[in-house]
Amino acid sequence: MSLGMILRRGVIAAGAFLLAAPALAQRAPEPIRIGAVLSVTGPASFLGDPEDKTLRLYVNRINQAGGVNGRPLQLIIYDDAGDANRARTFATRLVEDDRVVAMVGGTTTGTTLAMRPVFEDARIPFISLAGGIEIIDPVQPFTFKTPHTDRMACEKIFADIRARGLTRVGMISGTDGFGQSMRGQCVRVAGAAGITIVAEESYGPRDSDMTPQLTRLRNAQGIEAVVNPGFGQGPAIVTRGYHQLGIRLPLYQSHGVASREFINLATPAAAEGVRLPAAALLIAEQLPTSDPQHQVVLDYKAAFEREFNQPVSTFGGHAYDGLMILVEAMRRANSTDGTRLRDAIRATRGFVGTGGIVNMSATDHMGLDLSAFRMVEIRNGDWALLGN
Template identity: 55%
Template sequence: MIRRSFCKTLAATAILATSFGVSAQNAPIKIGAVLSVTGPASYLGDPELKTLQTYVEKINAEGGVIGRKIELIHYDDGTEAGKANSFAKRLIESDKVDFIIGGTTTGATMAMVPLVEKAEIPFISLAGAVVVIEPVKKWVFKTPHTDRMAAEKVFADMKKRGITKIALLSDTGGFGQSGRKEAKGVIDKYGITLVADETYGPADTDVTTQLTKIKGTPGVQAIFVFGFGQGSAVATKNYGQLGITVPMYQSHGVASNEYITLSGKAAEGVRMPTPALLVANSLPDNDPQKPVVVGYDKTYRDKYKADPSTFGGYAYDALYLAVNAIKKAGSTDKAKVRDALEQTAGFIGTTGKFNMTAKDHMGLDLSAFRIAEVRNGAWKLLD
């Protein structure tokens, strides 16, 4: 009797173990996202969320990843870093996600970093500041170009135009202040002198005082605004209202058509570094990014009847980088996925060609940036 009972127990245990194994193999892959869908950064976060939802649905319709569907679990931080921290904690501790995408802003991202590092979970940020990946953090990656790269691309264009004295106007948020620091760190390489240095708050509704000071500074030949969202548009409108005639440059923090809508006619002539997505249909046919960006552009327009933005493109790249890493790892084992992500090579996304290494958790170079200018109310590719 004892022997028979023991055998039955073993059989039951084997059945449970087999059932558990099958269940685990069929369980959805949980990808968490914390995005700024509302608040000052909403025109970045909203297309990011829509992009993730669209392509998760597409991937699932095509059979999922390694035979499993993706479950997207997302939260809106309202452009508040404190909320981003709380939601990241929920994703890790309660939702038990396999991977995290998000941190629309630098502030939100850096509030999440200590949590993902401690939990040892792969994380791809959608924020621009170089601090996200420098110094390298084992579990943290990003898709947008860095603020340092943006500054270098802008200064290279200024040098071509013979501009040697500029004013810097940056917002006081994480992205703006990191951009200000990086711009000041590389400006000498291009033979350019900073003759005015002003700041504004990301939520400010008027930047006239700072721009008036810049206008009155002798020798200013151009203005470089480092910020994102509505604050950059406010600065542009005030620039137009004050009748300032020197060229204005913006960072990739405004790389969308929404910036032109918010800024109005004052945006005419503004230049900025941008990913290829914003000028998708202007790319030459032999550009390796063209099929990717044109495909994304069409999918987004068809589904949402709205212009896509480069911010949505950052989310697209993050999702497919994650998917590729999971495929390469052959599982959702976090360490294996992290290692596979770090070994990404030759991945063509909307943002550029990604070649990551243990020393570079972004994997983009300056060739991934294009210079565009607002002409007749639309972005035009210059280079």
């Protein structure tokens, strides 16, 4: 129980006992219960930890400002440690025991897909923070997401490869849910993008050395660039091995590594020159003041880094966007009824978040287009917006 809830209950008890001050006996507004199942620990903790911190920070801020429609938010968070079965168990608990009215969470594609049927069956809006396109394609009535999709990442990467005059790529993909999903999307859109996939390799989430796979890619004929669909520690290991083997071809990573931790794990020397699509949050200070996202990302970055004394990541930004989209929908709907809230979320238009400008609809439960992605390159151990 939070300190605020304890204090409110103390006031209610005192008012009921004293009788002479009946105003004190008025019941505090019923809190709005919001659920979150995140991978705060485990292999995806570099995603889940900033999500957890962001939700706690901004729920507190919203409550200090008066809550939503006069009611405080009560955030109920469970840590699935990246395990899909645990995630589904916690989702069931949120629905049946905690009686949440909405869910902001689902750190990975795998945990999100495990939880989705629970919230769909309960007709409770679920805003995922994971990347896989299958989360919202085909559209599910009560499921939404805030990050850019893996299909968008493939399209953005391939466009940059073509802009460099290259067309033939090799891929080394993670076998986790996100890696498999993005690999499939890259294969699907390669032809339309004018890209030929010459050779493919893969690695498991627990693999600690990708030298054999990278050696085969290095020796493959005709490869002009390498794309690594994956997240977690795998892409950092790939990047280190790529550098150690002296491979000089351009290396592209996914938006699933868009955090300072990736550069640290890969080492700045190995990561030098790596490119990836990412949200504007990574290069907040490099945005022109005329950019609609400029002030939003600067404000979030300042608030997060001041509160937690650690670098901001796009993953925390996904949680910020999800929470704020939900809160705005609650205010517009003036209701926590599942269907009304669902309708208000998908009526979101012109929401300026850390991930882009969101315009949802009944057929688009993400609301971002390709312009929301920025291509960045790692230079001297930091992010640089391409074109700058």
